[in-house]
Amino acid sequence: MALLDVQNLSVNYGVIKALKGISFHVDKGEIVALIGANGAGKTTTLHTLSGLLKPESGTITYKDQNLVTTPGHKIVSLGMAHVPEGRRVFKDMTVLQNLKMGAYTRKDTAEFQSTLEMVYKRFPRLEERKEQLSGTLSGGEQQMLAMGRALMSHPDIILMDEPSMGLSPIFVNEIFSIIEDVNKDGVTVLLVEQNARKALTIADRAYVLETGSIVKEGNANDLLNDESIRKAYLGE
Ligand SMILES: Nc1ncnc2c1ncn2[C@@H]1O[C@H](COP(=O)(O)OP(=O)(O)OP(=O)(O)O)[C@@H](O)[C@H]1O
Numbered sequence: 001m002a003l004l005d006v007q008n009l010s011v012n013y014g015v016i017k018a019l020k021g022i023s024f025h026v027d028k029g030e031i032v033a034l035i036g037a038n039g040a041g042k043t044t045t046l047h048t049l050s051g052l053l054k055p056e057s058g059t060i061t062y063k064d065q066n067l068v069t070t071p072g073h074k075i076v077s078l079g080m081a082h083v084p085e086g087r088r089v090f091k092d093m094t095v096l097q098n099l100k101m102g103a104y105t106r107k108d109t110a111e112f113q114s115t116l117e118m119v120y121k122r123f124p125r126l127e128e129r130k131e132q133l134s135g136t137l138s139g140g141e142q143q144m145l146a147m148g149r150a151l152m153s154h155p156d157i158i159l160m161d162e163p164s165m166g167l168s169p170i171f172v173n174e175i176f177s178i179i180e181d182v183n184k185d186g187v188t189v190l191l192v193e194q195n196a197r198k199a200l201t202i203a204d205r206a207y208v209l210e211t212g213s214i215v216k217e218g219n220a221n222d223l224l225n226d227e228s229i230r231k232a233y234l235g236e
Protein backbone atom coordinates (compact mmCIF):
# COMPACT_ATOMS: atom_id res chain seq x y z
CA MET A 1 0.00 0.00 0.00
CA ALA A 2 1.57 3.28 -1.15
CA LEU A 3 1.87 6.19 1.28
CA LEU A 4 0.76 8.49 -1.53
CA ASP A 5 -1.16 7.29 -4.55
CA VAL A 6 -2.24 9.55 -7.39
CA GLN A 7 -4.55 8.28 -10.12
CA ASN A 8 -5.58 9.99 -13.36
CA LEU A 9 -5.03 13.47 -11.98
CA SER A 10 -6.06 16.30 -14.29
CA VAL A 11 -5.66 19.99 -13.47
CA ASN A 12 -6.67 22.94 -15.63
CA TYR A 13 -5.97 26.65 -15.41
CA GLY A 14 -8.97 27.91 -17.37
CA VAL A 15 -8.49 26.49 -20.84
CA ILE A 16 -4.89 25.41 -20.19
CA LYS A 17 -4.62 21.71 -19.40
CA ALA A 18 -1.64 21.64 -17.05
CA LEU A 19 -1.96 17.99 -15.97
CA LYS A 20 -3.58 15.48 -18.29
CA GLY A 21 -4.43 12.45 -16.19
CA ILE A 22 -1.18 11.58 -14.45
CA SER A 23 -0.76 8.56 -12.17
CA PHE A 24 2.12 7.89 -9.80
CA HIS A 25 2.80 6.67 -6.31
CA VAL A 26 5.30 7.13 -3.51
CA ASP A 27 5.98 4.33 -1.05
CA LYS A 28 6.94 4.95 2.56
CA GLY A 29 10.67 5.58 2.92
CA GLU A 30 11.33 6.31 -0.75
CA ILE A 31 12.84 9.28 -2.52
CA VAL A 32 10.82 9.68 -5.69
CA ALA A 33 11.85 12.29 -8.27
CA LEU A 34 9.54 14.04 -10.68
CA ILE A 35 11.63 15.50 -13.46
CA GLY A 36 10.66 17.58 -16.46
CA ALA A 37 11.34 20.77 -18.37
CA ASN A 38 9.91 24.25 -17.69
CA GLY A 39 6.14 24.22 -17.81
CA ALA A 40 5.83 20.43 -17.66
CA GLY A 41 3.47 20.64 -14.68
CA LYS A 42 5.77 19.80 -11.76
CA THR A 43 4.78 22.72 -9.52
CA THR A 44 1.14 22.23 -10.44
CA THR A 45 1.41 18.63 -9.23
CA LEU A 46 2.82 19.65 -5.84
CA HIS A 47 0.30 22.48 -5.42
CA THR A 48 -2.52 20.03 -6.07
CA LEU A 49 -1.14 17.51 -3.58
CA SER A 50 -0.95 20.11 -0.83
CA GLY A 51 -4.45 21.38 -1.53
CA LEU A 52 -3.60 24.76 -3.08
CA LEU A 53 -5.25 23.73 -6.35
CA LYS A 54 -8.31 21.59 -6.91
CA PRO A 55 -8.11 19.00 -9.66
CA GLU A 56 -10.56 18.68 -12.50
CA SER A 57 -10.61 14.92 -11.98
CA GLY A 58 -8.61 12.10 -10.48
CA THR A 59 -7.82 10.88 -6.99
CA ILE A 60 -5.07 11.58 -4.45
CA THR A 61 -4.92 9.01 -1.67
CA TYR A 62 -2.59 9.67 1.24
CA LYS A 63 -2.59 7.45 4.32
CA ASP A 64 -5.89 6.03 3.07
CA GLN A 65 -7.51 9.47 2.97
CA ASN A 66 -8.80 11.28 -0.07
CA LEU A 67 -6.82 14.55 -0.21
CA VAL A 68 -8.99 16.03 -2.95
CA THR A 69 -11.70 16.68 -0.38
CA THR A 70 -9.34 17.53 2.52
CA PRO A 71 -8.74 21.24 3.28
CA GLY A 72 -5.14 22.50 2.95
CA HIS A 73 -4.53 23.20 6.65
CA LYS A 74 -5.63 19.67 7.50
CA ILE A 75 -3.20 18.21 4.96
CA VAL A 76 -0.24 19.64 6.92
CA SER A 77 -1.53 18.06 10.12
CA LEU A 78 -1.68 14.73 8.28
CA GLY A 79 2.10 14.91 8.01
CA MET A 80 2.62 16.33 4.55
CA ALA A 81 5.00 19.31 4.30
CA HIS A 82 5.69 21.39 1.19
CA VAL A 83 8.90 23.28 0.49
CA PRO A 84 7.72 25.61 -2.27
CA GLU A 85 9.50 26.73 -5.40
CA GLY A 86 11.52 29.88 -4.70
CA ARG A 87 11.58 29.00 -0.94
CA ARG A 88 8.90 31.58 0.08
CA VAL A 89 10.37 32.32 3.49
CA PHE A 90 8.79 35.19 5.39
CA LYS A 91 11.45 37.76 4.57
CA ASP A 92 10.56 40.33 7.25
CA MET A 93 10.65 37.73 10.00
CA THR A 94 13.73 36.33 11.69
CA VAL A 95 14.99 32.83 11.09
CA LEU A 96 13.58 31.69 14.42
CA GLN A 97 10.17 33.25 13.72
CA ASN A 98 10.05 31.41 10.39
CA LEU A 99 10.85 28.13 12.11
CA LYS A 100 8.08 28.78 14.63
CA MET A 101 5.64 29.21 11.73
CA GLY A 102 6.54 25.72 10.57
CA ALA A 103 5.50 24.28 13.91
CA TYR A 104 2.08 25.92 14.03
CA THR A 105 0.28 22.59 13.97
CA ARG A 106 2.15 21.55 17.14
CA LYS A 107 1.09 22.81 20.54
CA ASP A 108 3.58 21.13 22.86
CA THR A 109 6.40 23.55 23.82
CA ALA A 110 8.81 20.87 25.09
CA GLU A 111 8.45 19.12 21.77
CA PHE A 112 8.93 22.41 19.95
CA GLN A 113 12.30 22.89 21.68
CA SER A 114 13.53 19.42 20.86
CA THR A 115 12.43 19.75 17.24
CA LEU A 116 14.15 23.12 17.00
CA GLU A 117 17.35 21.56 18.33
CA MET A 118 17.07 18.79 15.73
CA VAL A 119 16.69 21.39 12.96
CA TYR A 120 19.62 23.46 14.27
CA LYS A 121 21.74 20.35 14.43
CA ARG A 122 20.99 19.64 10.80
CA PHE A 123 21.43 23.28 9.77
CA PRO A 124 24.03 24.90 12.07
CA ARG A 125 23.93 28.01 9.85
CA LEU A 126 20.34 28.60 10.88
CA GLU A 127 21.21 28.57 14.55
CA GLU A 128 24.06 31.02 13.98
CA ARG A 129 21.63 33.29 12.17
CA LYS A 130 18.50 32.73 14.24
CA GLU A 131 17.96 36.45 14.93
CA GLN A 132 18.76 37.52 11.36
CA LEU A 133 15.95 38.74 9.09
CA SER A 134 15.28 35.95 6.64
CA GLY A 135 15.23 38.26 3.62
CA THR A 136 18.92 38.96 4.21
CA LEU A 137 19.93 35.28 4.07
CA SER A 138 21.71 34.03 0.96
CA GLY A 139 19.71 31.91 -1.50
CA GLY A 140 21.19 28.69 -0.17
CA GLU A 141 20.51 29.70 3.42
CA GLN A 142 16.91 30.54 2.52
CA GLN A 143 16.59 27.06 1.00
CA MET A 144 17.89 25.59 4.27
CA LEU A 145 15.38 27.71 6.20
CA ALA A 146 12.52 26.55 3.97
CA MET A 147 13.55 22.94 4.58
CA GLY A 148 14.02 23.54 8.30
CA ARG A 149 10.60 25.16 8.50
CA ALA A 150 9.04 22.13 6.81
CA LEU A 151 10.83 19.75 9.20
CA MET A 152 9.39 21.67 12.19
CA SER A 153 6.01 20.08 11.42
CA HIS A 154 7.45 16.52 11.80
CA PRO A 155 6.38 15.47 8.31
CA ASP A 156 6.04 11.89 7.15
CA ILE A 157 6.46 13.10 3.58
CA ILE A 158 8.10 16.23 2.31
CA LEU A 159 7.34 17.67 -1.12
CA MET A 160 10.25 19.70 -2.47
CA ASP A 161 9.99 22.01 -5.44
CA GLU A 162 13.34 22.70 -7.15
CA PRO A 163 15.52 22.85 -4.04
CA SER A 164 18.65 23.35 -6.16
CA MET A 165 17.33 26.30 -8.16
CA GLY A 166 19.77 29.21 -8.31
CA LEU A 167 22.32 27.64 -5.96
CA SER A 168 26.06 27.29 -6.49
CA PRO A 169 27.36 23.73 -7.03
CA ILE A 170 28.66 23.52 -3.46
CA PHE A 171 25.30 24.49 -2.00
CA VAL A 172 23.52 22.13 -4.40
CA ASN A 173 25.63 19.26 -3.09
CA GLU A 174 24.98 20.29 0.49
CA ILE A 175 21.22 20.55 -0.02
CA PHE A 176 21.06 17.16 -1.77
CA SER A 177 23.08 15.49 0.94
CA ILE A 178 20.73 16.96 3.56
CA ILE A 179 17.75 15.58 1.60
CA GLU A 180 19.38 12.14 1.72
CA ASP A 181 20.00 12.47 5.48
CA VAL A 182 16.43 13.56 6.16
CA ASN A 183 15.24 10.55 4.16
CA LYS A 184 17.52 8.20 6.10
CA ASP A 185 15.87 9.52 9.26
CA GLY A 186 12.58 8.16 7.94
CA VAL A 187 11.02 11.03 5.99
CA THR A 188 9.62 10.06 2.58
CA VAL A 189 10.53 12.54 -0.17
CA LEU A 190 8.85 13.62 -3.39
CA LEU A 191 11.43 15.70 -5.18
CA VAL A 192 10.67 17.96 -8.13
CA GLU A 193 13.77 19.00 -10.03
CA GLN A 194 15.04 20.36 -13.31
CA ASN A 195 18.49 19.20 -12.21
CA ALA A 196 17.65 15.71 -13.41
CA ARG A 197 21.10 14.28 -12.94
CA LYS A 198 21.28 15.24 -9.28
CA ALA A 199 17.71 14.17 -8.60
CA LEU A 200 18.20 10.76 -10.25
CA THR A 201 21.42 10.26 -8.31
CA ILE A 202 19.69 10.40 -4.92
CA ALA A 203 16.24 9.05 -5.91
CA ASP A 204 15.02 5.46 -5.72
CA ARG A 205 12.51 5.88 -8.55
CA ALA A 206 11.51 8.66 -10.89
CA TYR A 207 8.78 9.85 -13.24
CA VAL A 208 9.34 12.03 -16.28
CA LEU A 209 6.70 14.67 -16.89
CA GLU A 210 6.27 16.25 -20.34
CA THR A 211 3.57 18.87 -21.00
CA GLY A 212 1.23 17.46 -18.40
CA SER A 213 1.74 13.74 -19.02
CA ILE A 214 4.04 11.14 -17.50
CA VAL A 215 6.05 9.78 -20.42
CA LYS A 216 8.46 7.55 -18.58
CA GLU A 217 8.93 6.02 -15.15
CA GLY A 218 11.30 3.61 -13.53
CA ASN A 219 14.18 2.91 -11.28
CA ALA A 220 16.32 6.07 -10.98
CA ASN A 221 19.49 4.23 -11.95
CA ASP A 222 17.89 2.82 -15.08
CA LEU A 223 16.70 6.29 -16.08
CA LEU A 224 20.21 7.70 -15.56
CA ASN A 225 21.39 5.19 -18.15
CA ASP A 226 18.44 5.58 -20.52
CA GLU A 227 19.59 7.04 -23.82
CA SER A 228 16.54 9.24 -24.47
CA ILE A 229 16.70 10.62 -20.92
CA ARG A 230 20.41 11.27 -21.26
CA LYS A 231 19.81 13.25 -24.46
CA ALA A 232 16.76 15.18 -23.31
CA TYR A 233 17.51 15.82 -19.64
CA LEU A 234 21.15 15.13 -18.90
CA GLY A 235 22.69 17.24 -21.65
CA GLU A 236 24.56 14.41 -23.34
N1 LIG B 1 -1.76 30.31 -12.34
C1 LIG B 1 -1.66 29.87 -13.60
N2 LIG B 1 -2.50 30.30 -14.57
C2 LIG B 1 -2.42 29.84 -15.83
N3 LIG B 1 -1.54 28.92 -16.24
C3 LIG B 1 -0.67 28.46 -15.34
C4 LIG B 1 -0.68 28.91 -13.98
N4 LIG B 1 0.31 28.27 -13.32
C5 LIG B 1 0.90 27.45 -14.22
N5 LIG B 1 0.32 27.57 -15.43
C6 LIG B 1 0.70 26.83 -16.66
O1 LIG B 1 0.65 25.43 -16.38
C7 LIG B 1 1.74 24.76 -16.98
C8 LIG B 1 2.53 24.00 -15.92
O2 LIG B 1 3.15 24.95 -15.05
P1 LIG B 1 4.02 24.51 -13.79
O3 LIG B 1 4.35 25.71 -13.01
O4 LIG B 1 3.34 23.40 -13.09
O5 LIG B 1 5.33 23.94 -14.52
P2 LIG B 1 6.73 23.43 -13.90
O6 LIG B 1 6.94 22.06 -14.43
O7 LIG B 1 6.73 23.61 -12.44
O8 LIG B 1 7.75 24.43 -14.61
P3 LIG B 1 9.11 25.11 -14.03
O9 LIG B 1 10.17 24.07 -14.20
O10 LIG B 1 9.33 26.25 -14.96
O11 LIG B 1 8.89 25.52 -12.62
C9 LIG B 1 2.53 25.82 -17.71
O12 LIG B 1 2.17 25.80 -19.05
C10 LIG B 1 2.11 27.12 -17.05
O13 LIG B 1 2.18 28.22 -17.93
Ligand SMILES: [Mg+2]
Pocket residue numbers: 042043044085161
Ligand atom coordinates in the same frame (compact mmCIF):
# COMPACT_ATOMS: atom_id res chain seq x y z
MG1 LIG C 1 7.87 24.74 -11.17
